[in-house]
Amino acid sequence: MRNLNFFMMAFLVLTIFSCKKAYAPDEAAETMDMTTVALDEAPEELYAEPNTESYAGLEENPFESPLKTPLSTFSIDVDNASYTNIRRFINEGQKVPKDAVRIEEMINFFKYKYLQPDGQHPFAIHTEYSDCPWNKNSRLLKIGLQGKDVPMANLPATNLVFLVDVSGSMDEPNKLPLLKESMKILVKELRNTDRVSIVVYAGSAGVVLEPTSGENKDEIMDAFDDLHAGGSTAGGEGIELAYKLAQENFIKGGNNRVVIATDGDFNVGASTDDDMLKLIEQKRESGVFLTVLGFGMGNYKDSKMEILADKGNGNYAYIDNIQEANRFLGKEFKGSMFAIAKDVKIQIEFNPNHVQAYRLIGYENRKLNAEDFKNDKIDAGELGSGHSVTALYEIIPTGVESDYIPSDLKYTKTQKVSENHSDELATVKFRYKKPDSNKSVEIVNVIADKKMSLENSSPDFKFTTAVSWFGLKLRDSKYIANSSSADIKRLAKSGLQNDDEGYRAEFIRLIDAVN
Structure with a gap:
């Protein structure tokens, strides 16, 4: 038995020795190096905490025809969490999840030079109409609300x-x-x-x-x-x-x-x-x-x-x-x-004489049914002391070609449009409640069909547009023909006025950090 064990041990030693001889030293060293590298890299990849962040899915607002869908209704949104979260991703060199991008929250992170209200209502209304930089045949309508700044x-x-x-x-x-x-x-x-x-x-x-x-x-x-x-x-x-x-x-x-x-x-x-x-x-x-x-x-x-x-x-x-x-x-x-108004809703009726199609940019999860506008039981957003709220609509004017125009229905082609109010682009209505009231108050404003060039628009309009454009790029929007970062940055820089805190300059640095 001892002899058998001895021969078995000898055979094992010889086998190991011959295997070592057959294995080339350089090749072994290379394999060892590769193994070392793999082990060095493994902890970060294998043992890192899994990312379980969650974001609600968003479907971009489509273009609507004012003949088929005459009213656009939504709740205001003064949140800005999306912008600071996007900033966090970009500053850490990470890709921004598409559903983390809520364009209205990006826009409303920034302050704008809207005039204070001077009447009985707790907010003032400001509108501006100009060209759209990402689609050459489109225009942009900006609607701004400025809340009263209460001491x-x-x-x-x-x-x-x-x-x-x-x-x-x-x-x-x-x-x-x-x-x-x-x-x-x-x-x-x-x-x-x-x-x-x-x-x-x-x-x-x-x-x-x-x-x-x-x-x-x-x-x-x-x-x-x-x-x-x-x-x-x-x-x-x-x-x-x-x-x-x-x-x-x-x-x-x-x-x-x-x-x-x-x-x-x-x-x-x-x-x-x-x-x-x-x-x-x-x-x-x-x-x-x-x-x-x-x-x-x-x-x-x-x-x-x-x-x-x-x-x-x-x-x-x-x-x-x-x-x-x-x-x-x-x-x-x-x-x-401190809220100065609650359940603030906006409803816009576009004039088909001037508007072939329109699209609300952002506010996807704030949209309301047309009948919700006058229903005081329907919840909407609050406006704080000194808060401003901004919304943008992309508009395709009548008589221009666009790939985004909704298909005509059989009967709407022959529907007659009134020639009255020919100088009006749209009528916008606002409803709000005082913080301690359950009954809403309504305001009506008419927006004239008067467009200025993008070059002559206000610095706030240019900057708001640049922020929206960047958001559309981050969302990989199907509704933009031009997604050039250089063009977005150029427009943002032309709106750098009113930047006492440096947040607009910081935004431009974020554009630079995204390919």
């Missing part, structure tokens, strides 16, 4: 309930730590008449700060400093408790608002988009407004945040750094936290 001393007392996500997913530098520093910026803006509460949620929800006067800023900031992340995310339970606290401390005639700060990764209880929609629609009836602040990346749930803000009488911002927190929560505190 802080004249704004009502505030009842703010902060709802802070302290679940395990928030345990990253750009989430809870950034969130806490952002909240401190907001707290500095509070007055003695304002009251603040803090609710947190993880595996369960709880109150960590009972209603406290804005005079006690150190106490409020200390409460934020004491927050730590851990556990699952019972978002629905947190929302229930935050609204309950807001209603128990409701200030009649005041500004009552829940501020949700989260990455949106709800995974316990009511967590689907439909669940969130039903829950927030119920809470909207309480008279409490809503602000949604998004933080983080990788597992960021934009689709949930957008639903909460859109359906909860609210606004929505994505905080990608402390500078953005300072802008939205500090410099624009009044516009972000």
